[in-house]
Amino acid sequence: MPLIKPSPNNNTIYDVLIIGGGVVGCAIARELSKYRLTIALLEKEIELAFGVSKSNSGIIHPGTQNKFGSLKGKLCVKGNKLIRKIAKELGIDFKEVGELIVAFNDEDIEHLKDIQKEAKRFGIAKMKIVDRAWLSKNEPNLSPDIVAALYVPSAGIISPYRMTYDLAENAAKNGVEIFTDNKVLKINVLKNAQVPFEISTTQSIYRSRFVINAAGLFADEISKLVGVDDFTITPRKGQEFLLDKKRENLTNHLIFPLPSKESKGVLVIKTSDGNPMVGPTAQSVNDKEDRATDEEGLNTVLSFVKRMVPSINGHDIIAYFAGLRPVAGDDFIIRHEPKVPGFINVAGIQSPGLTAAPAIALMVVDILKNNGCRLQKKKIFNKFREKTVHLFKADRKKMKRLIKEDERYGDIVCRCEMVSRKEIEDAIDRGARTLDGIKFRTRAQAGRCHGGFCTTRILKILSEKMKVPVTALTKRGRGSIVVMGERKV
Amino acid sequence: MIKRDLIVVGGGPAGMAAALSAHEHGVKDILLLERDQFLGGILNQCIHPGFGLTYFKEILTGPEYADRFIKKITAVKDIEVSLKTFVTQLTGKKVLTSLSPGRMDEIKAKAIIMATGCRERTREMAHIAGTRPAGIFSAGLAQKLINIEGLLPGKEVVIVGSGDIGLIMARRMALEGAHVKAVIEIQKVSKGLVRNVVQCLNDFDIPLYLSHKIIKIHGKDRVEKVDVARVDENFCEIAGSQFEIACDTVLISAGLIPENELIEMAGVVMDKKTNTPVSDKVNQTSIDGLFVCGNAYQIYDLADSVTKDSILAGKMAAEYIRGKL
């Protein structure tokens, strides 16, 4: 089943149209696909998850460090619970690794106790303050200067893009029509009409009864299209640095400093694929596409994390990136807009938006219900998805079986991350169209050689399967063309 | 589990020389594993001349140099070549696991020679700041795209690093009609051979900026420009010296790193800085009967020197198998 449908049927009248194919839009799509609705999801990029959802820390936060009574806090705690079930249904790897918020002195310990108290009010369970002896035993690489930590076992890790892709794939299986490369340019609101919204994109015109704005960094601009302009989104940049997989066991938990007002601070992160990661920074920027990293960012991050884990070394860095948090004030903005009946804003979804996404989806269902959308559960909702195979995660027995079943599993394309031809072809069948899309889905090119060896092979497979010349292929859509022509003969 | 006398991992000049030499020194059961679909390794994409001067006393291109060994290997029946075979695991007991289309094998050998070559240092390892658009290639990848795939990586090019690979690629891009706007070198002198500086840069009017570095890469979708600055003795940017070069492509040629993740996995004592085995004798590791040769052992300037030392590796493995080492 092709995930990305070609040109839309213009006569369709959608009940709900979702703008934005990030984790939030896709979580909403999947939740709504449980109901008897005609649903479309529009994404401006060539693939899903190419916005905020591709570059973040991948942490399923337990909900500590949020103000009591905030929407962020409430949805984070709920999302943390919901994700476990979703991960099982969709075959997404979720690991509950737990987090340690560390203290360097007695004053810090008092601060930890405050966090613990606040977190208890949210209903976060099983926290405890652990002492030096516990830390020495369970987290040997931690700085000896750390005297205690707040241990929160319910923190977990997930691959943010694979979560987005898998939610979308399951939504599509249950009938949601997904259109990528479709940027919303204009929304016509017809007052008092049965079908009030006419959405013009770079590709077509769509008509819908309800519109959900989950456009991430651009949610303010989408909202403006219907005349709601009481918030603006300011990107807050976070630079992150990935370490070699060889250092997989650098820490056993997520390591947090005490939070500041601005952010949760610079962390030592475990990622779902094994590479440790350090970051993120937090700096407000103007440009919604400014994903540049800089030396200052690197130095800031290293100096912070070395205080907690001294053996972290700049030489172990194999990759880095910057993500932009879509910030609109202190909290999420999730609401129906009475001025424009049928229009729902899901904006300002900064951290912990990845964690909160499934809870946000439930909240949106409620908002729809309360605003005249008829919701009737489908008789048949297929909640399962077959787990994607990753050779590097398979044990020997499974590996042997896979290779026997399909010889392409034995044909290794990416040597650093051990990704086979079969996995690359599967990724394309599931919607990958670009080098980055292949990387996010399979990890090919994400290892220590950074695609130096496998890029040519991946280009050829993409070109063969998509039936386009290599010269038309891109790194991530738009003008990101990989090679600029054929050699003259 | 399959049992063999000698396994050679890697079918480049090092692995081929080692296998041939081991055979000449009496080993009769040799398995040569290569992940690519051809023997020859990186030489296949080095279509420029300059190989063979010391070993063959002739000037050959990379593929010609490789071909002499490939012909010999195919003529020796005792050397079994297994292409498209990727080694995923190696233990201290000299058992390795290999994958190839349709099969997975576990093989134990009396001796193993690792000739896995090297990889290139990446832009990330050089910590070059900026964005991550399309158009940033390692020099080796660019070479492969042009020479093997017949594709042109870009048109307006800046090259980072003036080692031989950077120099050769400057000329190669220029020959394909690209405008090579600069070669940027952080050191005071080029690390490349003098003849390469002359023949690859001077003859093509390509400017070489010594004591300079790229400060930042710009561009959202494709590379748009780079910021360059002069550096002082400590490689720090000299204030006020910054300027920009518009380009659509950046090639990174910032050095090579031996590929030794497998021997590290097997428990060989490693020098973390160079990513090579700690040893007091060429080709040797801390595990008896496990040898490393070619660029995996150390980065060589010339393929001819790789051949010379790898012949020794073959001899050492043969002696080990006979119980003499």
Ligand SMILES: Cc1cc2nc3c(=O)[nH]c(=O)nc-3n(C[C@H](O)[C@H](O)[C@H](O)COP(=O)(O)OP(=O)(O)OC[C@H]3O[C@@H](n4cnc5c(N)ncnc54)[C@H](O)[C@@H]3O)c2cc1C
């Ligand atoms: C550095 C960093 C670290 C983070 N770490 C964590 C973490 O550890 N845990 C956690 O829970 N959260 C974390 N977050 C937050 C989390 O990443 C976000 O909250 C979440 O990804 C937001 O998802 P989204 O779907 O709202 O946005 P996006 O993923 O940006 O999705 C919006 C989509 O809308 C599309 N779009 C925009 N305009 C249009 C248009 N006109 N037409 C069509 N489509 C359009 C965009 O292309 C985009 O794909 C982090 C964020 C950052 C930046």
